[in-house]
Amino acid sequence: MKERALHRDDRLNSGGESCSLILYNDDVNTFENVINSLVEICGHDPVQAEQCALIVHFKGKCEIKSGPVEVLNVMSRSLNLKGLNSKVDLKVS
Numbered sequence: 001m002k003e004r005a006l007h008r009d010d011r012l013n014s015g016g017e018s019c020s021l022i023l024y025n026d027d028v029n030t031f032e033n034v035i036n037s038l039v040e041i042c043g044h045d046p047v048q049a050e051q052c053a054l055i056v057h058f059k060g061k062c063e064i065k066s067g068p069v070e071v072l073n074v075m076s077r078s079l080n081l082k083g084l085n086s087k088v089d090l091k092v093s
Contacts, residue, residue, distance in 0.1 A: 021065040
């Protein structure tokens with residue numbers, strides 16, 4: 001199955017389960033790599049990506065995106081291929 005990068009202009013389909021994409025801290029990736037990956041893959045602006053990177057660094061994890069499970073799974077796989085540690089979790093209301 002061929003994956004494609006999701007961009008800021010892609011519309012999230014509101015159908016399906018609402019989930020969270022969680023990014024976890026590691027001792028390998030630089031802030032610059034994390035920020036660039038969040039901008040490229042998740043469509044964050046640089047300031048939002050930097051804030052997420054800082055939260056991950058100090059708290060150990062951060063919810064970086066929410067939406068349909070199908071979209072977040074693609075983003076998670078793309079982040080993981082870049083060496084970041086991410087996972088999709090079902091939101092608990």
